[in-house]
Structure formats: structure tokens, C-alpha cells
Amino acid sequence: xxxxxxxxxxxxxxxxxxxxxxxxxxxxxxxxxxxxxxxxxxxxxxxxxxxxxxxxxxxxxxxxxxxxxxxxxxxxxxxxxxxxxxxxxxxxxxxxxxxxxxxxxxxxxxxxxxxxxxxxxxxxxxxxxxxxxxxxxxxxxxxxxxxxxxxxxxxxxxxxxxxxxxxxxxxxxxxxxxxxxxxxxxxxxxxxxxxxxxxxxxxxxxxxxxxxxxxxxxxxxxxxxxxxxxxxxxxxxxxxxxxxxxxxxxxxxxxxxxxxxxxxxxxxxxxxxxxxxxxxxxxxxxxxxxxxxxxxxxxxxxxxxxxxxxxxxxxxxxxxxxx
Amino acid sequence: xxxxxxxxxxxxxxxxxxxxxxxxxxxxxxxxxxxxxxxxxxxxxxxxxxxxxxxxxxxxxxxxxxxxxxxxxxxxxxxxxxxxxxxxxxxxxxxxxxxxxxxxxxxxxxxxxxxxxxxxxxxxxxxxxxxxxxxxxxxxxxxxxxxxxxxxxxxxxxxxxxxxxxxxxxxxxxxxxxxxxxxxxxxxxxxxxxxxxxxxxxxxxxxxxxxxxxxxxxxxxxxxxxxxxxxxxxxxxxxxxxxxxxxxxxxxxxxxxxxxxxxxxxxxxxxxxxxxxxxxxxxxxxxxxxxxxxxxxxxxxxxxxxxxxxxxxxxxxxxxxxxxxxxxxxxxxxxxxxxxxxxxxxxxxxx
Numbered sequence: 001x002x003x004x005x006x007x008x009x010x011x012x013x014x015x016x017x018x019x020x021x022x023x024x025x026x027x028x029x030x031x032x033x034x035x036x037x038x039x040x041x042x043x044x045x046x047x048x049x050x051x052x053x054x055x056x057x058x059x060x061x062x063x064x065x066x067x068x069x070x071x072x073x074x075x076x077x078x079x080x081x082x083x084x085x086x087x088x089x090x091x092x093x094x095x096x097x098x099x100x101x102x103x104x105x106x107x108x109x110x111x112x113x114x115x116x117x118x119x120x121x122x123x124x125x126x127x128x129x130x131x132x133x134x135x136x137x138x139x140x141x142x143x144x145x146x147x148x149x150x151x152x153x154x155x156x157x158x159x160x161x162x163x164x165x166x167x168x169x170x171x172x173x174x175x176x177x178x179x180x181x182x183x184x185x186x187x188x189x190x191x192x193x194x195x196x197x198x199x200x201x202x203x204x205x206x207x208x209x210x211x212x213x214x215x216x217x218x219x220x221x222x223x224x225x226x227x228x229x230x231x232x233x234x235x236x237x238x239x240x241x242x243x244x245x246x247x248x249x250x251x252x253x254x255x256x257x258x259x260x261x262x263x264x265x266x267x268x269x270x271x272x273x274x275x276x277x278x279x280x281x282x283x284x285x286x287x288x289x290x291x292x293x294x295x296x297x298x299x300x301x302x303x304x305x306x307x308x309x310x311x312x313x314x315x316x317x318x319x320x321x322x323x
Numbered sequence: 324x325x326x327x328x329x330x331x332x333x334x335x336x337x338x339x340x341x342x343x344x345x346x347x348x349x350x351x352x353x354x355x356x357x358x359x360x361x362x363x364x365x366x367x368x369x370x371x372x373x374x375x376x377x378x379x380x381x382x383x384x385x386x387x388x389x390x391x392x393x394x395x396x397x398x399x400x401x402x403x404x405x406x407x408x409x410x411x412x413x414x415x416x417x418x419x420x421x422x423x424x425x426x427x428x429x430x431x432x433x434x435x436x437x438x439x440x441x442x443x444x445x446x447x448x449x450x451x452x453x454x455x456x457x458x459x460x461x462x463x464x465x466x467x468x469x470x471x472x473x474x475x476x477x478x479x480x481x482x483x484x485x486x487x488x489x490x491x492x493x494x495x496x497x498x499x500x501x502x503x504x505x506x507x508x509x510x511x512x513x514x515x516x517x518x519x520x521x522x523x524x525x526x527x528x529x530x531x532x533x534x535x536x537x538x539x540x541x542x543x544x545x546x547x548x549x550x551x552x553x554x555x556x557x558x559x560x561x562x563x564x565x566x567x568x569x570x571x572x573x574x575x576x577x578x579x580x581x582x583x584x585x586x587x588x589x590x591x592x593x594x595x596x597x598x599x600x601x602x603x604x605x606x607x608x609x610x611x612x613x614x615x616x617x618x619x620x621x622x623x624x625x626x627x628x629x630x631x632x633x634x635x636x637x638x639x640x641x642x643x644x645x646x647x648x649x650x651x652x653x654x655x656x657x658x659x660x661x662x663x664x665x666x667x668x669x670x671x672x673x674x
Contacts, residue, residue, distance in 0.1 A: 054411070055432040057450065059470055061489055061512045063531065074489060074512050075471055077530065082411050082434060085395045085661075087356030087374035113530070114552060 006121040009080070009093045010197055011106050013147040014128030015137050016099035019157040023128060023189040023196070027094060028052070032193060034091040037083055039076070041098045052090075054079055058098060060105045063112060070281065072109040077116055084119045092197055093120065100143050103150040104259065104280055110202070111282040124201035127151035127181075128189065131159045134170050138177075145227040148174055149259045149304045150279075151181040152201035160187045177227045178304055204275045204286055207262045227259065230313055231302040236321040237268040238299055243320040254311050255281030263301035266291070268322045340638040345656070349668025352386070354378070358659030360399040361646035362406060367420055368648045368657045369406045370665070371396030377408060379420055380667055382655050389422045398447075402440040407447070409435030415447040415454075428454060428463065437474050441481035448472035453486055453495075455502075466502060468493060473514035478522045487513035487527045492537070494525065507537045509544060519566075519579055520559050526566060528554035534568060534577075538584065545585055547577055556603045561611040565591065565627055569601035574615045576627055594625040594633045605647035616644025620660050637666055 014020045027036055037052040061074040076095065083090060095106060103125055110122040127147045130137075134156075137144040148154060154174055159167050171183060184191045200206055243265065251258065262277040276285035291297050303313060356374035363369075367379045375392035377399075392410030400407045408416045413430040415438065428435075430449040437448040444457045451471055454463035470489035477484055484495045484502075491508040513527035513535065524545070526536040532553050536545035547568070554570035563580035573595040577585040594601070594615040603616035612626045615633075620640035625633035637644075637658055646659035649670065658666040 053432055054434065055450075057471060059489065061530070063511070072530075074530070077512075078436065078471065078473075079434075082395055082397055082436075085357045085359050085373040085397075086411075087372070087395075087663075 006119060007084070007090050007093055008123035008198060008200070009095060009110070009120050010123045010199075011103060011125045012094055012096045012128065013101065013103050013125060013150070014099065014155075015130065015133070015141075015144055015147070017133070018099070018128040018130040019155070019189045020096055020128050022157075023155070024094065024096060026189060027193060027197070030193065035088065036197075037090050037093045039079055039093065039095045041096060041101075054083075058101055070108060070112060071105040072112050073105050076106065076109050077113050080116050080120050092123070094197075100141070102143060102146050104146070107150065107202075107279040108282055111279065111284065122202040123197070124152040124199040125150045126153045126155060126196050128155045128157055129170075129174070131156050131162050131167055131170055131185075135173055138173060145177060146259065148177045148181070149227045151178060152199060153196060154178075154181045154183045155189060155191055155196070156183055156185045157189055158187065159185045177229070179229055179231075180302065180304075202277070202284075204277065204284060204288060207264060207275045207277050227304065227306055228308055229302065229304040230308050231300065232314060232317045234266075234299045234317070234321055235296065237266050237297070238320045239322050240267040240270070243267070246316050246320055250311065250313075250316065251278065251281045251283065254305075254307075257307045257311075258303055258305040260304045261302065264299060265301070266297040266299045340635070343635050343637060344672070345636050345668045345670075346638065346666060348672075349666050352665040352667065354663040354665065356663045357661040358646045358663060358665065359396050361648045361657065361659060362399045362401045363648050363651055364401045364406060364420060365403045366651060368650055368655075369399060369401065369418070369420075370646060370648075370657065370659060371399045371408060372663065375410065375412070377406070377418060378665075379422075380650070380655070380657055382650055382652070386667075387422060389418060389424065391416055391418060391424060397434060397436055398438045400438045400440045400445075402442055402445070405440070407438045407440050407445050409438045409447050409449075413449070415449075417445065427456065437472055439475040439477050439484070441477040444477070444481060446475055446477075446484060448475055448486070451488070453484075455484070457497075464502065466493075466495060466504075473512065474516040474527070476517045478518040479520060480522065483518070483522070485516045485518060485525050487516040489513070492516060492525055492527060494539070507542060509535045509537075511535075515554075515557065517557065517559070520564055524579060524584060526557065528557060528568075528570075532570060534566075536566075536584070543586070547575075547585060547590075550575070552600045556601075556616075558604045558606050558613070560606040560613055560627060565611075567604045567606070567613045567615075567627070569604050569615070571601060572596060572599060574601055574604055574613055574625065576613075591627050591629055593627060593629060593631075594623040596621060596623060599639075603644045603647050605649065608649050608653050614647045614656070614658075616647055616658065616660075618643040620644060620664075622647065622658055640664060 039054045056075040059074040063070040265274040271290045272287035275288045356372040360371040367381045370378050373395045377389045377391045379387040392412050394411040398409040406418045411434045415428040415435045417425040433449045439446045446455050451468045453466040468488045473487040482497050486493045489512050495502045495504045512530040515528045532550045534547035550570040552570045557568040560567050565576040567576045573592050576591040596617050599617040599619045605614045616622045622637040623633040642660045642662040645661045648657045656670045
């Protein structure tokens, strides 16, 4: 997934009223010298009129391949295929999802469909969140949690409508679900477009930048449905066979609850760093060149999902260490 | 030139494939927009492009250019005399071979993904709906489906229309007063659809890199699997027909003769092109032979016989073959690729 000729696709999520349309209108009207196509859903907030706006139904299809959480967006496969036939080359494509959409099928489409992954690449999932309403939305709709959990960037919008303390609270809430997303605080979605588009967040290179923080989060009062994250580090090299067996099994059995995972791995007897990132059960993995000289070779893995506590992740990870 | 240089030059020139006879005598065009679709009409070949243009190729003439759509020409069909196109500008158009354009419908930001035509009936799909105009009706009959339409096809009588979508195919039959439907179910997303020439089978290509077929008499399922890539093209070849399909390193041709068709039988595999994947299939009209286009731009001609060697018709140019068409009286061939290159040539040497 790293050919330069692939057109980057940004997925824009967020609840109704959070400000997605404001951002889309900026993307379409600002003088940036770039050619963007925007795929909007039928039930969008308001009409956006532009030649490069495509109407889509969010059609989530199950694949026939036996993978229980392998759902894809059929309409995206069709529309991205059509956009790739244009005579003029697009600089980027933005896919807007409805407020109640699960971002997973969109992301999975880029793993599953060969034509889509040959010609386009998932750039980043950007979630627009309403600083006023996010906290209550997180309590009421699991889709809101998923949108935060999947995000590479959270645009925390409408901060002018709440006081500093409330902004702080909602940030803490976001961090608890997803400690790795970049949070940008804005009014009227006025963040520079360079911080929203062209991020390459799904490239395996970028996984190398993952720096899990070890703030022990307090899991006591959370109920099972809450999305949380867990991360582990090991300075002891890992056994490749053991890791593959554990991780493969984990994704197969618990993939529905693991929303996103990423990691950098130091395998015993290997000079290369191994990098992976996954969405539910689907995973992209590759050696990414040797470890930098003079730096610690430590393995780091991160999981964002539901019921993580029940998966004995710490124990499983520990068992992969070379004895 | 040193001996070493000489040696290298010879070595390199031996690696560059020589022009094929067809490339040598044909005309070459670069239209700078992907070739998206093509169809053979009563007097010409019509080709759709990614910049909205349609070009008509008549034997012995320069191509005629029509500015049809404000975007990609997504689909094309003909009733023989006129061509019908759907575009990503949301328009469904009727074009005469002289270049007259009539806009039949405009769905704006909803694309017209598929079109079909039979005599005085014309059909297009936009989203989940299929719109049919018959005879001199001004207003279309609208048929709704449960998900976005993947493909459309009339049978050889024009009385039945197959519409593929998620979960199967809906077969509409034209009655005295109205259209009635029956549903053929198979899990997964179905795109291109076609009837066998005798109308006994329906076949679809699927998102899952396989084909699915139904024998209409008893709705028996036919699963045709084992492809490494999606099947972008299929065509019926010969009188006791084979279904020739792309999506593998060669053309996979399933036998549809006998009463059970391909059930429990092996396909005939021809036109092997090593590591390349076939992307387009076009029968050589009247023969048991096919032109097979590949993702590197090469085109082979092969009989449906595993013991015969294929002929190289076009050398690889780098981008995938997206159109092959034979002219109405079988004198010319047109080959188009996704970079906008067209090769237009007489099919036979002394033509």
C-alpha cells in the first residue's frame, strides 16, 4: 500500500451537526490548487453543490470469504473504480460517512479489494467531534465511540461554545478511548487542511511513530461496552513463531472487539523491524528495514477495542518473549 | 562502438519485442484519457473515454469525435443503430452514429452506472433503480432493487432483463401489461451480468473473484471459482457455447454445452501470458477463437484449444487492455487501453 501513484483517500466521520459539511465546503472552495473529489452520503446535512461531489448510499456488504467481520463498502468499490477512470488525475478523495456509520467497513475496503488498494490508499480517518455534545453522544451511541476509536485525527470543533474545563474534560474522554489520535481544537473546522489531508496515517512507516504512553488508565468504573486501549512494551526480543500463533489466533477469535491494532516488533534473530497495523481481523504487516544503530530494540504493541481486559493480552504478549 | 557496447545493443534489441503485423499495419492513436467501454454498432465501433468523449470508428475513415459527457463515460450499449451511454455526470444519452445527442435522463450527482438496449427499448441504472423506456414512451418505467445495481443485460429476445445487485440477480419479464420479476439468490455482490446466447443460463461476475451462474429452468447454481483476480470481462464463444472469462493468467473458458453446462466439468484454459492477468475477452466473430487482453497491455489471439499456440496481436505497452472490438463486417479490430492508446487495424492482411 505505498505506491506513489495511489490516490490518497481521507475518511471523514463524525456525528450529525459536528461540522463535517463545514469542513467539506472548505475543502471544496478554498484556493489550494488541488483537485479533490468528495463522496457524500444521501442523508448528508445539507446539499453541497460541486462537479466533483458524488452521491453514494452507504452499502455495507459482507464478503463471501468466511471472515465474520469482513464487511466492505460496496458503493465505495464502485465509485473509487469510476473515479480512477477520469482523464484528469485527482490529488485526493474524501469520503464522508453518515453520523451513525461504523468506520470499519470503509477501512476494510482498502484491505480487501485489490483494485481499490492498487489505485488508491487509505490516508487517514478524520473524526469531527462537537465539543459541546461529544460527551453525551459517547454515552448514548456506540458509533460515536467507534468514530473516536478509529480516528487518526480528531477535530474537536466548536470549542468557542464551551469553557476551558469542558474542553479539558472532553479531551480526557477522547484520550481514554484513543490515546494516539492527534487532537486539533478548532472553531468552524478552521484547522489548516494540511493537518487533515495527506497524512499517510495508514502507511506502515507511520506506525514507527507510535509512542504509547503509560498512563495507567483507570478501568474500574467502565462497563464492558466502553472502548479503551491497551499498550505493551518489551525490551526482551520476541519469538516470531510464538507471536504469530498468538496474534493470529487473537485476531481470528477477538477481531470483532479489536477495532485497531498496531505495533513494532523485535524478533529474536532478525535484524529488521517488523511493523503491522490492523483493522479488526485484517492486517497489513511487513519488515521495515533494520533497527536504527544505537537505539533500543524494543517491541511495542497497541490495541484499541472493547472487552480488552478479558483477552489476557498482557499475559499473551509476555508469553511471546524469548525465554 | 566497442564490442561490449555492440553486444549490449544486440542483447537489448533482442529483448524488445518486434512489432506485430497488426501493430505494423494499424493506426495508433493516443487520446490521453482512459478507454472505458466499447460496442460494435451496425456500421461502426463506438468507444467511450474517461474524458466524456465518444469516438466512432468507421472502416476506412478517421474517427468521429462526440463530446458526450462531462466526466467519465461509464457504460455503453447499442440497439444496432443508436448507442446509449451512461456517465458520471448523471446523464443517460442516446447518440446517433452521425453524432446527434439526445439526453434521455439526468440524475445529476448520481451516476448512470449501467445501460442496455434492445430494439426500441432502452434501459439505464442509477443507484438502486432501473429505468426502462419502451417504444415511444416519454416517461420511464422505474424498477427498484434492494441495493445498487451492478449490471444489466437483455436476453436474446429482449423480453427478459437481468439486473444484478447485492445478493443475486432479479430477472424482469415483460408481460402484456407490466413487468414481473423473479429473484435468483446467491450471497455476495454481483456486478457484470449476462444471459447465455440461448437464454438458458444467467452468469454474473462477483466481488469475490468468482463467477456465479444459474440454470434458469430449475435455478440450479453454478459456482465458477479459482480466479486470482476479479473477472472484469466475459463473453460467449462458439455455437455450442463456451463462456470465456478474464481474471486469470490466461482465459478460462467454461463449457455450456450439454444439459448440465459446466457442472462438474473442467474449463478449457488458453492464451497463457505468464504472470499477467487477463482483463478483456472478445470473441473473433464466427470462429471458435478469442482475443484476450492483459493488464500489461498485451493481446493474444487463441483458438479454444489447449494444444494450439496463441498469436501475439499486440505487445505490452504498460497499461491494461480495457476494450477490444471487431468491426461489423469483421474487417477491422480496435484495441484500447486504460492510458488512452488505441490500435485500429485491418484484421486480415490483404484487407
